[in-house]
Amino acid sequence: MERFAEGTAAHTVPQGESPERLGWIWKIVNALLFLGVTVMLLSVGAQVLTRYLGVSLTWTEELTRLVFQSMMFLGMAAGFRTVAHPRVALLVARGPTWVKKASAHVYAVVGAAFFIVLMGMAWRLVMQQINSGESTPSLGVNMYLISIVLLGSAALALLAHIQTVYFSKEMRRAIEEGEITA
Numbered sequence: 001m002e003r004f005a006e007g008t009a010a011h012t013v014p015q016g017e018s019p020e021r022l023g024w025i026w027k028i029v030n031a032l033l034f035l036g037v038t039v040m041l042l043s044v045g046a047q048v049l050t051r052y053l054g055v056s057l058t059w060t061e062e063l064t065r066l067v068f069q070s071m072m073f074l075g076m077a078a079g080f081r082t083v084a085h086p087r088v089a090l091l092v093a094r095g096p097t098w099v100k101k102a103s104a105h106v107y108a109v110v111g112a113a114f115f116i117v118l119m120g121m122a123w124r125l126v127m128q129q130i131n132s133g134e135s136t137p138s139l140g141v142n143m144y145l146i147s148i149v150l151l152g153s154a155a156l157a158l159l160a161h162i163q164t165v166y167f168s169k170e171m172r173r174a175i176e177e178g179e180i181t182a
Contacts, residue, residue, distance in 0.1 A: 029078055029156065036071040040064050059138040066141065070149040077156035080111070081164065082171070100176045107175060108165040115158035122151035 047060040095103075129144035136143065164171040 025156070025159070026078070026081060029074055033071055033074055033078065036067050036074070039067050040071070043067070062136055062138040066136065066139075066146055069146055073150045073153035074156070077153045077160055080157045081160040104165050104172055104175045108162065111161040112158060115154050115161065118154040119151060119158070122147055122154055126151055 043060045043064045046057060047064070050057050050060075126144045126147045129142070129147055134143040135141060165175065166172070
């Protein structure tokens with residue numbers, strides 16, 4: 001954890017776990033996020049260049065939107081790996097010890113419930129899109145492929161959520177102390 005002073009209050013910013021501790025799943029997620037940023041930069045660059053030349057590649061806008069959407073879902077999972085998401089920590093930081101100890105479990109249960117509901121809804125959406133044959137207009141990509149990313153990202157976020165609470169001593173301590181207020 002890195003501490004810095006802003007005005008008179010000290011704040012804590014979570015640092016990502018070292019690559020050695022990430023595990024192969026998170027290395028793949030990080031690689032996919034890097035690949036997504038690269039594809040988006042190339043796609044937007046191609047769109048800007050072709051518009052400057054007086055032509056427009058319609059598929060680049062759609063590709064950028066689909067890749068951005070997928071990266072947003074994967075980024076959600078990656079953010080939960082380091083507890084880098086907004087949450088209310090005032091009660092935890094200033095509450096009695098029992099509140100601090102219970103907060104990690106409440107955090108785990110509420111987060112797990114959210115991701116389980118999200119996975120159920122994503123599954124229904126995937127099935128609906130498979131049954132309807134929905135696809136994108138320019139690229140012809142089956143929409144269920146994008147929704148599968150949401151389903152997988154929700155499962156990864158659930159995994160990350162449980163890992164931070166029950167398998168990372170440093171993250172668990174930071175949650176219980178109310179240090180992470182990103």
